[in-house]
Amino acid sequence: MSSRRTRRVLPVLVLSLTLSLTAVGTTNAGEAPDRDASGSASRAVGPAPVDPAAPAATLQTAPFTAARSCAPVPAGALHAAPEAATACVSVKSGTAEAGTMPRARAMSAPSAPGTAALAGSSATHADEGTAGSRSLAAAADEADDPAGDGLGTEFEPDADDPEPPAATCQVTNPGTWTWSRTGGMCLNGAEVTYKLIDSRGAEIGSGLIAVNSTLSTSYKSLDVTETITAKVIRVTGDVQSLTLRMQVGCGTGCTTVTKQPWYATTLAYNQEVTGKTKYRGDPFATGKTRVSFRTNYAMYVTMPGATPVDSSATWSSPAGGEIRCDAEQPRLRGCVIPTNDLPVLSYSRSHEKYGIVVPIYEEIMRRRGTDILHAVDLAQATTNRQATCTPFTNLYPSTRGADSCDEFPPASTKEGGQDGTLCAELTPQVVNNVWSAPATWANRPATGTETCLRLHITQRANSSAGGVLGSLRKYQRLVTDDPFRIEFTA
Secondary structure, eight states: OOOTTOOOSSSOOOEEEEEEEEEEEOOOOOOOBBTTTOOOOOOOOOOOOOOTTTTOOOOOOEEEOEEEEEEEOTSSSTTOTOOOEEEEEEEEOOOOOHHHHOHHHHTTOOOOTOOOOOOOOOOOOOTTTTOOOOHHHHHHHHHOOOTTTTTTTGGGGOTTOOOOOOOOOOOTTTTTEEEEEEEEEEEEEEEEEEEEEOOOOOEEEEEEEEEEEEEETTTTTTEEEEEEEEEEEEEETOEEEEEEEEEHHHHOOOOOOOOOOOOSEEETTEEEEEEEEEEOOOOOTTTEEEEEEEEEEEEEEEEEEOOOOSSSEOOOOOOOOOEEEESSSOOOOOOOOOSSSEEEEETTOTTTTTGGGGHHHHHHHHHHHHOEEOOOOOHHHHHHHHHHSSOOOOOOOTTSSSSSEESSTTTTTTTTTOOGGSSSSEOOOEEETEEEEOBTTTSOOOOOOOSSEEEEEEHHHHHHHHHHHHHHHHHTTTTTTTTTEEEEEE
C-alpha cells in the first residue's frame, strides 16, 4: 500500500473546530493578572471557593448558539500536514466526551518550541465616577437634606448598609451561559474541538480545548472585566499541541479596552492559558444616559508553526443577558445585567431608626394590592415630593429634626407623587410599647382607604427609611422605569 505522502491522489485535510458545552473544566471567578505580549501557559489551577457572603440571586441561563464557517488553507500553511486544503469551524451546543486519555507520546510530549513562559503583572484601574475614599456613612450624611425630607437619601445608600460583596459568577448549571443582575456572567464547560480529517473522512488527529469565562460588572464603574481560560484537555493522533489566539469585542455603546486575553500561545496536553479582557460602557456615546450591549468572542486554533487562517470558533453572549451601563445616578456610574429576578427593597419592623413607619407602609401596600414599585429619576422625584408634601406644617418648628414629611409610596417611584390632600396624614407613635398611627389633625381623620401617606416623623427616621431605598437604587443600578419589589420583615 502506498504511503500517504507519495500516493497520487492527495488526501484533503479538514480543520474542524467544534465548540460545544459540557460540565468539564470549571474555572474560578477570580480575575487573572494583566498579560504582556509574551502571553502565559501554565498547568491547571483548581477553582477558588465561592464567597459565602455573596448575595443569593436567581440565576438566569441560556443555551449556546450554533454557527459554522470554512476558509481555504494556503498552500503549505500546515507544515505537519501539507495536504490540507480547507479549515472549517463549527460552533454548537453539545456534550462531547471530555477527559479521554490521549496517546502516550502526546501525554509526555515536551512543550513545543516557542511556548511562552508564565508572565504578567497585576494592574489596577481607577473606577469611573467613584466618590473617592469616603465611607458610606459620610456619603449618606452629606446627602441628608437639612430639612429632613428623606428625598436626598433615596438616591444615596443608607449609612447602616455595608458595602455589598464583590460580584461572583456562580455556576449551578454547567454547559450554558449563567448570569444574574449583579453577580456577573459565566460560560462554563465550552469546548473547542480541533480535528484533522483526510479525504476519506477518517480522523487522523484531534485536540479538545475547554473554554471558561467569568465576567464581572460593578455598581460604581463603567468598566466590565472578564477572565477567560482555555485548557487543552485531550489530544490524539497527529495532534500533540495547539496554538491558540483569541479576540473579544462588544456592541454599540461599548468600547473594547483589552481585545486579546492572550497572544498566540502554544499548549500541550493539560496545559492552560488564562488572561483577562476589559470592556467599557459609554452611555454618552449615543447621546443617552444608558446603553445595553453584548460581548462577542473569536478563538483561532492552529497547529504549532502553521500559518494562521481566518476561520475561527465564534460565539456571543446571550441576547437575554445584555449588559446595561448607565450614568443616571447622582454620583456613580456603573453596570448591571438586568433580569426578571426583581431587586427587593426590604424594610424591618424592628429597625431602631425607621421601624416606626413600617407597619403603615405595609398597610398601604396591602391596600394597593401589589408589591411592585417603579423607579424614577431625581427630577421626577422632586416633583413627586412637592405634590405630596407641599404645603406641610412642622409640628415642632423650634426643634431641629423633630418633625419632617415622609411621603409613601416614595417620591422616587412612579407610584409616588399623589396629591397630598388625598393621602392619610398620620403621626406614628409608640406609647407603653404599643404602636399606633393616629391622624395628625382632628379635622382630617383617616378613612382607612387611602393609598398614600403624609407621615410626621423625625428627620433621623425619614433619612434612614429613604436611605434603604437609596442603597437598593445604588447597588442594583435602578434607573427610570425599573421595577422592584418591596417586602416587610420582622
